[in-house]
Amino acid sequence: ETGVTQSPTHLIKTRGQQVTLRCSSQSGHNTVSWYQQALGQGPQFIFQYYREEENGRGNFPPRFSGLQFPNYSSELNVNALELDDSALYLCASSQQGLGTEAFFGQGTRLTVV
Amino acid sequence: AQSVAQPEDQVNVAEGNPLTVKCTYSVSGNPYLFWYVQYPNRGLQFLLKYITGDNLVKGSYGFEAEFNKSQTSFHLKKPSALVSDSALYFCAVRDMRVSGGYNKLIFGAGTRLAVHP
Numbered sequence: 747e748t749g750v751t752q753s754p755t756h757l758i759k760t761r762g763q764q765v766t767l768r769c770s771s772q773s774g775h776n777t778v779s780w781y782q783q784a785l786g787q788g789p790q791f792i793f794q795y796y797r798e799e800e801n802g803r804g805n806f807p808p809r810f811s812g813l814q815f816p817n818y819s820s821e822l823n824v825n826a827l828e829l830d831d832s833a834l835y836l837c838a839s840s841q842q843g844l845g846t847e848a849f850f851g852q853g854t855r856l857t858v859v
Numbered sequence: 860a861q862s863v864a865q866p867e868d869q870v871n872v873a874e875g876n877p878l879t880v881k882c883t884y885s886v887s888g889n890p891y892l893f894w895y896v897q898y899p900n901r902g903l904q905f906l907l908k909y910i911t912g913d914n915l916v917k918g919s920y921g922f923e924a925e926f927n928k929s930q931t932s933f934h935l936k937k938p939s940a941l942v943s944d945s946a947l948y949f950c951a952v953r954d955m956r957v958s959g960g961y962n963k964l965i966f967g968a969g970t971r972l973a974v975h976p
Contacts, residue, residue, distance in 0.1 A: 750902075752902075777962055779962055779963065779964075781964075786968075787968060787969070788863075788949055788951075788966030788967055788968050788969050789903070789949070789964075789966050790966075791954075791963045791964065791965070794962055794963060802962075802963055804963070836902055836903065838903075838962075840962050842962070843962075845891055845908070845910040846962065847893060847905045847908050848905070848962060848964065849905060850895070850902035850903040850904070850905075851902050852900075852901055852902040853901070853902045855900075
């Protein structure tokens with residue numbers, strides 16, 4: 747098991763609502779990334795935070811936003827939920843550096859109805 | 860464009876037989892390649908990576924992967940499969956289009972490995 751923990755594990759929301767997902771990084775890791783994994787697909791990069799600032803973003807609209815805190819924990823916020831936002835959301839922590847591997851949490855399964 | 864392809868949706872193998880899960884990539888420059896495994900209702904677990912050096916990389920749980928630059932491939936292998944190896948396997952490549960230690964990974968669609976007793 748990695749030291750990356752996510753909460754909650756499951757969540758059901760109604761279309762149009764807002765949701766906040768949380769992630770606690772592995773000790774010693776200063777970078778956190780969020781991925782969306784739709785059913786039957788590989789994870790898709792949402793964004794990355796380093797030293798509390800977003801330093802990279804994938805092809806996701808602005809209603810997907812995030813925060814990283816001084817203790818390197820992180821939040822993913824999604825506003826105006828759509829049915830297509832239903833997915834497994836994965837948090838990954840790592841050290842900065844191209845050759846470093848990312849360690850993933852168990853994910854949060856979000857269902858939008 | 861940078862991408863990863865896993866040409867097989869599913870691989871079936873008998874327990875005790877060798878297994879191979881295929882991955883090909885397309886990147887600019889030298890690739891940084893990774894393999895992850897996902898068990899049902901779980902996150903991704905890191906198996907191994909290729910950064911530089913020997914083309915044969917050894918990883919967790921007896922898995923290894925062979926990097927082939929001329930064929931742009933990074934196939935995952937194991938000499939003797941176990942039923943417990945049954946899971947979803949993802950190949951990933953580091954997105955090199957952004958500098959500064961940017962940790963974005965580009966994943967393939969995944970290959971389901973089924974090991975039969």
